[in-house]
Amino acid sequence: MATRGDTKRERLRDAAVELVHRQGFERTTLADLARETGIPLGSVYYYFKTKEAIGEAVVSARAAGHRARLAEWDELADPRRRIERFIGMTIENRDGLAQRGCPVGTLVSELRKNGAPLASSAAAIFEDVLVWLEQQFRQLGQGRRSRGHAERVLAALEGATLLAHAFGDASYLDREAERLKEWLRELAPK
Template identity: 40%
Template structure:
């Protein structure tokens, strides 16, 4: 694996700091200090905070595509692929409890700020929605596929918000179990007549 460039390290660190502390609250100085680089070196790679945000969103989009491609390749059955998405909340429960969902927190913060990048951040939800809709179509849900995908996204975001707000891991386990049960009960996924 090649050694990451300074630019890549800045984006990785900014991504972590934006997630843990928020985009607006994170400064150039904090990112540079966390990496132990000079501000001059930092400014050589990024002129504005919005430039960093753009790179962070691009990184998250790329990582999401890799994740979805991996789930697609790992499981032949679309139901098993959907379960991979559902169980992501369990796998990331410690970070979700501490900071919320990385996609949801950034999209929400940028929406509150009425930031020009809010649509780009929400694009990640679009990737998940489209991928989930494809899985539901493969299960035979037809025209209901997008509605089912959006329902699952909304449910998982609610789980992340409540688990983070209440700092209660049992919410995650109970709700993931409920989502798994819901998916198992979707036996008649033929398109509605």
């Protein structure tokens, strides 16, 4: 059973995840967290002493979310279906992605530009996804080409997300998802 403090920390972490996606890491302050959650600023300092601690919590939450999704998809018997689910995640979140961009991509980009030490931790989320995708392609018999295929899928979806966000038009995501699904069918027919 969670203690009251755990619940408060989780509320602050969840608010930080949302605020950082909405307005960026650099612009998110401890005072913003207090305002967003209604938790007094002094209590925010108790849980997150520094801005870096907020960043660590955000990166950790994003990584845990991705790991949970990948583990859920690993329950599917067919690696092709797992990859399709990964592609489908983009479509399920298309409107939010068009409005605010990829939560991981925008975070990594901002942290890398500012030279934040957390940039490598955030980028590790993408590496985890690439490793997972590579495993799926290996199971589809793609051998040495598996890493390249994994990079193609992630790069295509991130690129489509960037265009959708830049133009405020989610149809970029729809079209890229369809192209990837068609390519996947040709690459590994049933």
